[in-house]
Amino acid sequence: MAVALGTSGVMAAMSGGVDSSVCALLLQEAGYAVRGATMVLRDDQESTCGSSRDVEDAREVCQRLGIPHDAFDLRDRFDAAVVRPFCDAYLEGRTPNPCIACNRFLKFESLQQRRRELGLDYVATGHYARRRWDAATGRWQLLRACDPVKDQSYVLYHLTQDTLAHMLFPLGELTKGEVRELARARGLVTAAKPESQDICFVPDGDYARFIEGRCGADTAFNPGEIVDREGRVLGEHAGLIRYTIGQRKGIGVAAREPLYVLGKDAFANRLIVGFKDELLSVGVVASDVNFISGDVWQGPREVLVKTHYRQRPVPAVAEQTGVDELTVAFDEPQRAAAPGQAAVLYEGDIVLGGGTIARAL
Structure with a gap:
């Protein structure tokens, strides 16, 4: 029990x-x-x-x-x-x-x-x-x-x-x-009730349509340039809000091998794309940090980290690099995490804390 x-x-x-x-x-x-x-x-x-x-x-x-x-x-x-x-x-x-x-x-x-x-x-x-x-x-x-x-x-x-x-x-x-x-x-009415797989207030999964209906026109819906990491223009996107980091399908640009979304430059309204190996990052910087123990960390610490909900925890070194900043260096490069997601730290089964990813390294 x-x-x-x-x-x-x-x-x-x-x-x-x-x-x-x-x-x-x-x-x-x-x-x-x-x-x-x-x-x-x-x-x-x-x-x-x-x-x-x-x-x-x-x-x-x-x-x-x-x-x-x-x-x-x-x-x-x-x-x-x-x-x-x-x-x-x-x-x-x-x-x-x-x-x-x-x-x-x-x-x-x-x-x-x-x-x-x-x-x-x-x-x-x-x-x-x-x-x-x-x-x-x-x-x-x-x-x-x-x-x-x-x-x-x-x-x-x-x-x-x-x-x-x-x-x-x-x-x-x-x-x-x-x-x-x-x-x-025990005869509970919820015994066979299915689990919700989507965000509860966007049950059809169409985030862009929901946000557009709620917020109206915004530059995030405007078309703009698709570029590579060097800034070369490859095509036109349909609005940054319709893309996520790591996305492969629906980019609409022909290349020698599949292209992936590497980043979004909201200021310039540019979608940054590249090949699969360019998705890898060596770490992340997170803000809005919380440590469950309530203690301030002193120096680097070996941890396990997840930057996606379904991800298997991977070895890394984490360090509190500011009052509200956490820097995590992966032992091996990992698929880049999207800013806005969480980096959560573990020691075995113990959850140490985490923060909101500000950028990938």
Whole structure:
């Protein structure tokens, strides 16, 4: 069992999916006083996180478990902390990860505030991750999930000591199959509910159309030059917002071998392309840095790093090179990471922290 017996009051963050449903179930069976909480993020009926249908599914699970359920209207907060920054980043030529912002500012910051207001002890989520108290350092640690396929620690690198002290991750030692089986065995309505594979507020995956509909005309939609690293003009792009770092298909320029997007110069409205080997970088510089221990790093440190959610951690040397700057040098060149994504540092299964990638080296 991933949850120790307890009688503390817990706010179970319930998205209306199977993971958060089983999170609440395990807490209840472990003896916690559980209260379900669902964030209302949008007005639509789409079966994606934060929709009205999800609120109803979460409420039905709470009724089945016999626990109270609250729905918190966080639409304004979601728009200000997640949707607007997502649009702004794309318009500025970066590739943001809105799931990290949603976890940081909604699932943790906002729900922790509600927890305190209700006088509860913990917020629990259905994330596949673990936490552990390290008696040697007197610090909480965030660890990768036991199931490497479902591990979600990458999007949680922003957690602090105070937040971890009031968090529970009941699914950290389970597999997805085990979670679905628990839901089926208890007759939960979400047992067979499919997972969302896209950004919840852009369910069709067409980011450019969503941003254009929301923000209107912008230079990011204007055609411009496609150039190589030396600045030679190779063709014309259809608007920088329609391209991502590492993209191969849809560039529209003939060459002796496939071309890839290497970068975007938003100031000059230029798309920079090159061959596959030119995608490699020797490291990254990140900002908006957080170290979970709360300590300032002294000198370089050997770590493992991920610069993409699905990436296998690779060896690197990381160093805090400024108050809010982290420089990571890969042991071996890696496929270039897109500015706006996260560089997350690990020591074995322990998540050390990370930051938002500002540029590749």
